Amino acid sequence: MENGAPPEPATHKARKQRSPSYPAIGLKDAIERARILYNHEGRNAAPVSAVLSNWGYSAKSSGGRLALAALKKYGLIDDEGSKEHRQVRLTRLALTIVLDQREESEERQQAIRAAALAPTIHRELLSKYPEGLPSDANLRHYLLLERAFTEGAVSDFIPRFRATIAFAGLGGGGTLSPDEEDKTTANGSDDPGQEPGVTPPPATNAAANQGGHRTDPPPSSPPSPPPTAHRAVQVPLSGAEWVTVQGAFPLTEEAWDQMIAVLNAMKPGLVKLGSD
8 A cells, every 4th residue: 555545445256146946948848858868869878978969969068968957857867977977868757758658648747747846946936826826027026036036047937937837737836637636536546667766757646535534444554565566555644534645665765755845736736725
């Protein structure tokens, strides 16, 4: 400091604001990329460079990397290794969607719903607005102020999120329609079968027998089924009320967390408000 002049302020770099993580492409586009990946690689693991090439990207394409990250957020791919040794493969969830060619398939639709609900921000918004998504202006306000999205990210995210939810048939509030609920209850489990250690297939139904009520409780000590058996598990609620959960048990921690997240998103369609 010379001649009593004030010191110059220290220079610093402003930290660039980053929005919460969200898929860079919509679910419909992600499923199409999963289909392309299957056509080229089948169930095999493949180097990232080969996957990007199959999609028409260069090995260093930022767009290709974002698409790859989006498929992982939707639960459509798993990866292993890092950098030039990183490889990816389709998950059981992706195969359930891609290989089911039936014109009307509840299993495939349930898998699509599970993929749509896989990103954390999607589950958060559907849980926050169980009666249906609000206006774009309302969503924008929440995402900017409460979730620290940037202006550009909000404009990019909202239309893609709405398109994904509509494609998955979640209506605006993440619930099943009455017709879909009837089909789910009538068909029992829509789980196509789960292999241990892989990304879970569509969320297992939790449907109550005859509307969720039993007149007689089940046996107090049912025989223990073999490991990873596809079976029904009776869960007590209160008094003589029970629900039945059907699926391949035991589940992995990841499968359990996803099932709970999907059930929470479906809660408005499954839980009656108020008391009788």
